[in-house]
Amino acid sequence: xxxxxxxxxxxxxxxxxxxxxxxxxxxxxxxxxxxxxxxxxxxxxxxxxxxxxxxxxxxxxxxxxxxxxxxxxxxxxxxxxxxxxxxxxxxxxxxxxxxxxxxxxxxxxxxxxxxxxxxxxxxxxxxxxxxxxxxxxxxxxxxxxxxxxxxxxxxxxxxxxxxxxxxxxxxxxxxxxxxxxxxxxxxxxxxxxxxxxxxxxxxxxxxxxxxxxxxxxxxxxxxxxxxxxxxxxxxxxxxxxxxxxxxxxxxxxxxxxxxxxxxxxxxxxxxxxxxxxxxxxxxxxxxxxxxxxxxxxxxxxxxxxxxxxxxxxxxxxxxxxxxxxxxxxxxxx
Numbered sequence: 001x002x003x004x005x006x007x008x009x010x011x012x013x014x015x016x017x018x019x020x021x022x023x024x025x026x027x028x029x030x031x032x033x034x035x036x037x038x039x040x041x042x043x044x045x046x047x048x049x050x051x052x053x054x055x056x057x058x059x060x061x062x063x064x065x066x067x068x069x070x071x072x073x074x075x076x077x078x079x080x081x082x083x084x085x086x087x088x089x090x091x092x093x094x095x096x097x098x099x100x101x102x103x104x105x106x107x108x109x110x111x112x113x114x115x116x117x118x119x120x121x122x123x124x125x126x127x128x129x130x131x132x133x134x135x136x137x138x139x140x141x142x143x144x145x146x147x148x149x150x151x152x153x154x155x156x157x158x159x160x161x162x163x164x165x166x167x168x169x170x171x172x173x174x175x176x177x178x179x180x181x182x183x184x185x186x187x188x189x190x191x192x193x194x195x196x197x198x199x200x201x202x203x204x205x206x207x208x209x210x211x212x213x214x215x216x217x218x219x220x221x222x223x224x225x226x227x228x229x230x231x232x233x234x235x236x237x238x239x240x241x242x243x244x245x246x247x248x249x250x251x252x253x254x255x256x257x258x259x260x261x262x263x264x265x266x267x268x269x270x271x272x273x274x275x276x277x278x279x280x281x282x283x284x285x286x287x288x289x290x291x292x293x294x295x296x297x298x299x300x301x302x303x304x305x306x307x308x309x310x311x312x313x314x315x316x317x318x319x320x321x322x323x324x325x326x327x328x329x330x331x332x333x
């Protein structure tokens with residue numbers, strides 16, 4: 001006689017309950033960075049839209065930023081910390097290879113012994129984490145999940161590099177995801193193209209650094225190639241996410257793309273033919289590019305400045321090193 005295993009089942013739908021945010025303590029203006037790259041405030045503003053970027057002090061880690069953002073999200077959600085049974089942290093800047101950022105965050109916010117794991121999908125990491133939280137809850141594996149995008153990119157910046165150093169900031173954004181009576185997270189469109197892995201990433205390995213073969217590894221990118229890929233290929237992904245959710249551009253309340261570059265954000269909106277009624281996240285102007293943290297940080301700021309967006313639909317899309325991408329339509333809490 002064969003034994004049929006029990007299978008968990010969960011709710012039909014999920015939604016985002018609340019956002020939390022934490023930014024690096026210091027606002028670093030362009031003038032503080034232009035010397036080593038032989039540039040100017042005007043050049044950085046024109047090319048990226050960045051006026052200042054948030055950077056953390058030396059003693060603050062990505063773990064600290066993640067914990068603060070997660071704690072705020074949980075407090076705002078109305079969900080008791082002990083009911084959170086999954087914590088997912090998207091990051092490329094864990095100061096240690098192990099243990100995970102997520103396990104420490106789960107303990108700090110009072111969710112111990114929640115399942116906890118980190119994921120590395122660079123600037124698409126938050127969208128990946130939301131997709132996984134949605135699937136875990138609908139599959140009955142978790143009841144409430146905290147998803148965090150957290151980065152301290154200033155630890156892996158070469159101040160003399162003109163390709164990416166002046167773009168990067170530090171911060172964390174978090175959400176609580178839980179069951180819903182109606183769909184609050186649309187289907188995720190995601191994927192990768194490892195054939196273009198050399199376009200964005202680290203310029204060395206830790207073992208090469210250990211052996212004295214390279215300096216401390218830092219981030220680099222092929223800016224023009226990344227720009228073209230982001231604008232032309234990622235617009236297709238954004239449209240696919242809208243179609244998958246059954247949503248038209250004019251149905252959106254907000255567009256929250258990864259804050260890679262203001263020129264990319266604005267060209268994105270133009271290509272999608274977004275009407276003037278759609279609020280477009282421009283958090284990069286004062287926070288910088290925070291990789292996995294950029295989407296939730298931008299969403300948090302939008303809701304703080306425009307509470308009338310609550311309950312509206314937002315298209316979010318992340319894209320970056322890998323190359324990887326992920327997009328979905330969500331209902332703003």
